[in-house]
Amino acid sequence: LAKTTQPISMDSYEGQEVNITCSHNNIATNDYITWYQQFPSQGPRFIIQGYKTKVTNEVASLFIPADRKSSTLSLPRVSLSDTAVYYCLVGLDTGRRALTFGSGTRLQVQP
Amino acid sequence: GAVVSQHPSRVICKSGTSVKIECRSLDFQATTMFWYRQFPKKSLMLMATSNEGSKATYEQGVEKDKFLINHASLTLSTLTVTSAHPEDSSFYICSASKGLGTNEKLFFGSGTQLSVL
Numbered sequence A: 001l002a003k004t005t006q007p008i009s010m011d012s013y014e015g016q017e018v019n020i021t022c023s024h025n026n027i028a029t030n031d032y033i034t035w036y037q038q039f040p041s042q043g044p045r046f047i048i049q050g051y052k053t054k055v056t057n058e059v060a061s062l063f064i065p066a067d068r069k070s071s072t073l074s075l076p077r078v079s080l081s082d083t084a085v086y087y088c089l090v091g092l093d094t095g096r097r098a099l100t101f102g103s104g105t106r107l108q109v110q111p
Numbered sequence B: 001g002a003v004v005s006q007h008p009s010r011v012i013c014k015s016g017t018s019v020k021i022e023c024r025s026l027d028f029q030a031t032t033m034f035w036y037r038q039f040p041k042k043s044l045m046l047m048a049t050s051n052e053g054s055k056a057t058y059e060q061g062v063e064k065d066k067f068l069i070n071h072a073s074l075t076l077s078t079l080t081v082t083s084a085h086p087e088d089s090s091f092y093i094c095s096a097s098k099g100l101g102t103n104e105k106l107f108f109g110s111g112t113q114l115s116v117l
Helices: none
Strands: A009-013 A019-024 A031-040 A044-049 A051-055 A063-065 A072-074 A086-092 A105-110 B002-009 B011-014 B019-025 B032-038 B043-049 B068-074 B076-081 B090-098 B105-108 B113-115
Touching: A019 A086, A019 A105, A031 A063, A031 A072, A031 B105, A044 A051, A044 A063, A044 A072, A044 B002, A044 B105, A063 A086, A072 A086, B002 B090, B011 B019, B019 B032, B019 B090, B019 B113, B032 B076, B043 B068, B076 B090
Parallel strands: A009 A105, B011 B113
Antiparallel strands: A019 A072, A031 A044, A031 A086, A051 A063, A063 A072, A086 A105, B002 B019, B019 B076, B032 B043, B032 B090, B068 B076, B090 B105, B090 B113
16 A cells, blocks of 8 residues: 655645645555545545646646656645645555555644 | 535434444445544544445454444445444544546545544
């Protein structure tokens, strides 16, 4: 199973760009990288998924270097409502049940 | 996206009773669903993988007789906490897998806060 490592916490201010990096040195060839957001007492919410290079959607961007041993979630111009825990998840091949959540990164956005 | 509905959102029960939690995929069929447990300020811990029409696969350390999982249809999985005790109090979250291969994504229910008195 690909283990992930993220910073435990990050602080930011409204309007700033926030980049959260996840390390996954043991990522397998077929593994995708997915990021989730979780608010207290709620289930995680899908943010973005990618395999290599860069992926962008209306919420965030995901940067993945060529060796794929890490990935960076970029949140542009954060607001107070982006205060949450962000999880990096590697591997969604349910045949291998690679569904382990790491510790996540607790992002605190200040006014 | 896709919608996964989980009920109840909160339940309080007496020690020794059993509690059933339902997880439904509302707009897609899910042959595989997952159950997680989460303690305050901790990450999600996978408890078991629920497969439609077959027995669930439990993670190491999870008592299958304690946490009964049934996945009788492609849109419904249930988790029953049997003879609940205070140490079973936790936040339980289900998820369903949609898509195949490179398009596969997990969608989560809103969670169930179980409090055992």
